[in-house]
Amino acid sequence: MSLRKKADPLVPTRFNRYPTEMVPPKYAEEAGQEQFAQKPVGTGPYQFVKWDKGSSVELEANKNYWGGEPAVKKVTFRSIPEASTRVSALLNGEVDIITAVSPEDRDKVTSSSTAKLSTVERAGNTVYVGLKTDKAPFNNKKVRQALNYAIDVKSIVKNVLKDAAVETNSLIGPKDFGYAGEFDAYEYNPEKAKQLLAEAGYPKGFSITLDTVNWYIKNTDVAQVIAEQLKAVGVNVKVNNVESSVYRTLIPSGKQSDMYVLGWSSTNTLDADAAIYAILRSGESYSTYANPSVDAKLDEARSVTDENRRKALYKEIEQEVLEDAPRIFLYQENQYYGVSDRLNWNGRVDGSMPVSTITANNK
Numbered sequence: 001m002s003l004r005k006k007a008d009p010l011v012p013t014r015f016n017r018y019p020t021e022m023v024p025p026k027y028a029e030e031a032g033q034e035q036f037a038q039k040p041v042g043t044g045p046y047q048f049v050k051w052d053k054g055s056s057v058e059l060e061a062n063k064n065y066w067g068g069e070p071a072v073k074k075v076t077f078r079s080i081p082e083a084s085t086r087v088s089a090l091l092n093g094e095v096d097i098i099t100a101v102s103p104e105d106r107d108k109v110t111s112s113s114t115a116k117l118s119t120v121e122r123a124g125n126t127v128y129v130g131l132k133t134d135k136a137p138f139n140n141k142k143v144r145q146a147l148n149y150a151i152d153v154k155s156i157v158k159n160v161l162k163d164a165a166v167e168t169n170s171l172i173g174p175k176d177f178g179y180a181g182e183f184d185a186y187e188y189n190p191e192k193a194k195q196l197l198a199e200a201g202y203p204k205g206f207s208i209t210l211d212t213v214n215w216y217i218k219n220t221d222v223a224q225v226i227a228e229q230l231k232a233v234g235v236n237v238k239v240n241n242v243e244s245s246v247y248r249t250l251i252p253s254g255k256q257s258d259m260y261v262l263g264w265s266s267t268n269t270l271d272a273d274a275a276i277y278a279i280l281r282s283g284e285s286y287s288t289y290a291n292p293s294v295d296a297k298l299d300e301a302r303s304v305t306d307e308n309r310r311k312a313l314y315k316e317i318e319q320e321v322l323e324d325a326p327r328i329f330l331y332q333e334n335q336y337y338g339v340s341d342r343l344n345w346n347g348r349v350d351g352s353m354p355v356s357t358i359t360a361n362n363k
Contacts, residue, residue: 006303013269045070045356055079070356090115090338101336103162109338116339120347122166122173124333125263127216132258132288133326137206144325146196148186150233156225157331164217165331169322171276175349178272178314185322193233205234211260213247217333252285268350272314273302289326
């Protein structure tokens with residue numbers, strides 16, 4: 001048997017971003033994966049000091065860093081789950097940078113005399129309602145399309161999220177390689193939704209459970225509004241809020257309800273492959289969709305090095321998936337950071353936080 005080697009167009013990206021961090025092979029082998037994860041050693045600007053599980057991680061500047069010792073000598077990453085508590089810690093001077101500022105807390109930060117709000121548009125997850133397309137009634141394309149017509153995404157973004165996201169039919173973000181722009185599809189049209197449901201054999205609608213989790217901005221509120229809007233076209237939805245740790249294993253094992261909320265992004269590769277392959281390719285653990293045409297294009301796009309061909313493939317994939325509607329297309333979240341006025345730093349679209357580049361504000 002011979003193995004056919006394929007090109008990987010993401011090699012430059014992988015070496016530049018993730019996951020190609022250099023580690024000492026002898027220590028890594030002797031320590032083992034579990035021990036190494038708790039006491040890592042690398043080549044970066046900071047050295048590991050202490051990890052208090054569930055609470056904090058401490059680092060100190062690496063004096064022997066090849067790029068020069070960083071200006072910030074000590075870094076502590078703290079876990080503060082409650083959004084309002086994070087804001088209070090920032091405004092009280094207890095921390096210098098906070099992530100995930102909620103829509104309700106943005107004004108507190110912007111009106112503060114000691115901190116500023118750093119906004120990165122469409123740097124967060126693309127949130128959607130996934131549908132198990134091999135299960136009735138979602139094995140019927142007209143049903144899937146009907147659900148998209150039944151949801152007023154524009155209203156959800158404005159009134160529920162307070163513009164903390166951007167409505168989109170694309171699963172690829174604007175900063176990702178392969179982004180083909182926005183597509184016109186599925187304007188809010190409940191009458192069209194009812195018509196399609198009737199044509200699909202569901203003139204009186206149906207009942208379904210929608211699994212959701214608190215990973216996304218105001219996700220429970222969004223799920224309830226989706227349920228209300230679907231009820232208006234005859235689809236009765238029971239919202240099932242799942243505990244985070246349970247959801248984390250439920251989704252990749254395929255044990256979630258036939259209708260579920262999920263968010264995905266390109267992580268820090270900023271490439272369409274990371275944004276869509278895992279959630280569209282049949283057989284992938286996070287995918288509940290199977291389309292041979294889409295599969296073939298996804299596979300070709302991750303093995304061809306011609307950039308124009310890759311861009312063309314991703315556009316074709318987007319158009320085919322949009323028409324096939326294997327999910328309810330919703331929005332991509334913005335990222336909001338609170339930053340102390342003592343620092344010069346702004347959030348990045350790739351979500352990374354290179355502390356060694358942070359400098360003091362001497363004004």
